[in-house]
Amino acid sequence: MTADHHDDIAADLAAYALGSLSAAERARVDAHLATCTDCADQIARYREIVGALPLALVPAMPPRAGWDRVRAALHARADAPSRPLSVPADADESHAPRRATARTGGQRVVRWARIARWPAIAAVLVALGMWNVVLERRLASSPAPPEVEALSRRPGRLVILQGAERPNASARIFVAVDGHHGHMAISGLNPLPRARTYQLWFVPKNAPAESGATFGVDARGRAWVTITVARSLDDVRAIFVTEEPAPGSRRPAGKPLLAADAWR
Amino acid sequence: MGAGAEAEEPVDRELLRRMQRGEEAALEALYARYAGLVYTLALRVVGDGELAREVLQDTFLRSWDGADSYDAARGRVAWWLMGIARNGAVDLLRSRPHQARLREQGRLSQALAAADASASPAVAIATSAITNALATLSPAQRAAIELAYYGGLTQTEIARELNEPVGTIKSRTRDAMERLRKALGPRDR
Numbered sequence: 001m002t003a004d005h006h007d008d009i010a011a012d013l014a015a016y017a018l019g020s021l022s023a024a025e026r027a028r029v030d031a032h033l034a035t036c037t038d039c040a041d042q043i044a045r046y047r048e049i050v051g052a053l054p055l056a057l058v059p060a061m062p063p064r065a066g067w068d069r070v071r072a073a074l075h076a077r078a079d080a081p082s083r084p085l086s087v088p089a090d091a092d093e094s095h096a097p098r099r100a101t102a103r104t105g106g107q108r109v110v111r112w113a114r115i116a117r118w119p120a121i122a123a124v125l126v127a128l129g130m131w132n133v134v135l136e137r138r139l140a141s142s143p144a145p146p147e148v149e150a151l152s153r154r155p156g157r158l159v160i161l162q163g164a165e166r167p168n169a170s171a172r173i174f175v176a177v178d179g180h181h182g183h184m185a186i187s188g189l190n191p192l193p194r195a196r197t198y199q200l201w202f203v204p205k206n207a208p209a210e211s212g213a214t215f216g217v218d219a220r221g222r223a224w225v226t227i228t229v230a231r232s233l234d235d236v237r238a239i240f241v242t243e244e245p246a247p248g249s250r251r252p253a254g255k256p257l258l259a260a261d262a263w264r
Numbered sequence: 265m266g267a268g269a270e271a272e273e274p275v276d277r278e279l280l281r282r283m284q285r286g287e288e289a290a291l292e293a294l295y296a297r298y299a300g301l302v303y304t305l306a307l308r309v310v311g312d313g314e315l316a317r318e319v320l321q322d323t324f325l326r327s328w329d330g331a332d333s334y335d336a337a338r339g340r341v342a343w344w345l346m347g348i349a350r351n352g353a354v355d356l357l358r359s360r361p362h363q364a365r366l367r368e369q370g371r372l373s374q375a376l377a378a379a380d381a382s383a384s385p386a387v388a389i390a391t392s393a394i395t396n397a398l399a400t401l402s403p404a405q406r407a408a409i410e411l412a413y414y415g416g417l418t419q420t421e422i423a424r425e426l427n428e429p430v431g432t433i434k435s436r437t438r439d440a441m442e443r444l445r446k447a448l449g450p451r452d453r
């Protein structure tokens with residue numbers, strides 16, 4: 001194993017843990033992990049982080065009859081329930097089913113257990129057991145079927161805004177596939193005083209501009225903003241960001257600081 | 265807090281052992297513990313309630329079938345379950361004409377949103393830990409994480425989406441994970 005090869009693999013470990021490598025790239029990392037404890041340790045650390053990511057999501061109520069459906073499906077199956085399936089152990093999609101026995105190595109078991117003692121991770125893991133209990137209690141006490149807000153999801157549309165007045169600024173809008181929600185990542189804008197705010201606008205083809213979000217940026221000129229898209233981007237002729245009096249304007253008063261040329 | 269965290273894993277592993285012996289009650293207990301988180305993750309990825317329900321059901325059926333393939337050396341039962349859910353959701357996303365399944369839905373209020381204020385301290389602390397860690401990321405780093413994990417995109421696909429070199433995306437993803445690791449891990453001495 002050359003140092004270059006090891007560095008190449010190391011560059012892929014984060015993506016591997018996130019499940020963001022192609023099959024060929026995954027196989028390459030798998031082969032390396034079998035012989036490199038340093039990289040295996042790193043993967044273990046990343047897996048703990050990846051596993052905890054969903055806790056940052058806004059909780060959604062599972063369906064009331066969810067368990068009944070699982071049980072019904074289990075009983076309706078013709079296959080023997082003990083037939084093992086090749087299931088991925090985690091997001092990195094390693095498919096080799098293995099028996100969960102002590103033969104997997106006490107040292108490897110200790111590796112992630114040691115990481116689990118990190119204070120913040122420990123807090124996360126304790127909460128896991130309580131998280132669902134809290135939801136189940138809410139479900140049981142809710143008088144009406146739970147309703148779930150559409151969350152941002154795999155981007156359906158991507159819009160890139162460049163700095164019309166701010167050449168070093170840029171933004172990327174990820175519009176969810178339902179067309180009504182999304183997020184915007186901004187960089188390069190100057191922080192504003194309290195009395196001012198940045199505002200995102202969508203200008204329909206035959207209607208006045210509509211606000212998508214108001215936001216500020218941090219000391220480094222960055223922001224990650226949840227946005228509202230009132231209508232389909234196919235009906236929008238312009239998208240831009242202006243500076244407005246806080247808490248925002250009904251119509252854009254400032255000059256476009258960032259603007260989109262085109263979107264798909 | 266650490267002692268409490270370690271107390272959770274033996275419970276989950278015992279449930280898996282009982283599932284291996286065919287005890288349906290153990291699967292029901294695992295469902296009770298993690299259905300909410302699995303459903304939340306599934307919904308985040310597929311963006312449709314009906315598809316998320318499919319992923320929820322499929323996840324627990326797969327956990328039943330694959331209980332004896334769980335490898336304790338690779339991580340906690342909870343993460344193993346989340347991995348099944350996430351991968352199932354991404355597979356579903358890739359295999360179906362997603363846009364055709366979406367129905368016109370108005371914005372619905374989230375019943376739990378108001379209730380979050382009274383969530384247990386442990387839940388609030390844990391959510392705060394992850395949320396604060398994510399807040400240390402730049403917008404570009406956060407986008408890289410979200411596109412990879414929730415979007416189910418490979419690094420090459422993300423690079424194509426953002427019109428950036430693959431090397432840049434990989435570096436950004438790695439830097440983001442390192443930031444999260446530092447935010448969540450013990451302080452470097």
